[in-house]
Amino acid sequence: MTFDSARWQARFDELRAAHRVPGASLAVLVGGNVHELASGVLHRATGVEVTTDSVFLSGSLAKVYTATLVMQLVDSGGLELDTPVVSVLPEFATPDPEATKTIAIRRLLSHTGGLTCDFTYDSGRGDDCLARYDDGAHLRYEFVDGMKDFSPPLEMGLVPVTETVFAASGGPAFGGEHFPVVFSTLADGTECVYIGMRVTPKVA
Structure with missing residues (x-):
């Protein structure tokens, strides 16, 4: 069985345009061979074209x-x-x-296992974004203005619990314990983070 690359590329371009998708990539397995196609742009503002090496968030x-x-x-x-x-x-x-x-x-x-795994960590842009993603999320907590001498900056490693709730640890100030860090947006649109009191892991 052969794969008509030109025909499928044309069809791919047609479908992408018809459904107003900025950019997409496609891999087709035929007879044990993988055929890769790319269409459109990664971002309309920059006009950077999609290639078969482009990285997409596959999501669900x-x-x-x-x-x-x-x-x-x-x-x-x-x-x-x-x-x-x-x-x-x-x-x-x-x-x-x-x-x-x-x-x-x-x-x-059936999504009835009780797991909460919807976590997306934005590791930014650049060729090293995947390496930064593997390093995990971190938070630097620093007092400013009149409280700047209250405590030196604290570096925390964040372990995701949900998309907005993390268990923080790291540094001699925290020992081996964890405490909650919650990211949220107030009703007026103000983005904030709550860094809670230190708590110990649940043992009973």
Whole structure:
């Protein structure tokens, strides 16, 4: 089976324009070979063209093909929906050891596993943005004006709990404990961050 690159490139361009999508990339698997296409621009203001190496945030698109692959395995008898996830993916873990042991594949597919994983960290622009993303989120907390001598600047590592709530730790001032850091926007549009009192991990 052959892949007509020119035909599909034209069709891809046509669909992108018809649906007013600024830019897109596409990979098609045919006969064991991957054919890559690109169309449009990454940003209308800059006019930078999309290439097959351009990076896009895939978002929830992964849910569709992941669920499809899982159900194909179920249909072929290679997987059971009520199998605990950790028995298939040993690296799977949650803050709750009991939940880690019992959450089944069916729960993940139906969004009933109780997980809160919607976290997007903006590591900025540039060729090293992916490396900065891997470094994780950090926060520098510094007193200013009349309180600048109250405490030296504090550097904190942030572990995401939800999209706006983080567990902060780091530096001798905090020891090995964590405390909440919450990012929010007030009703008047003011962006703010709440850095809470130090708390210890829940043990009971």
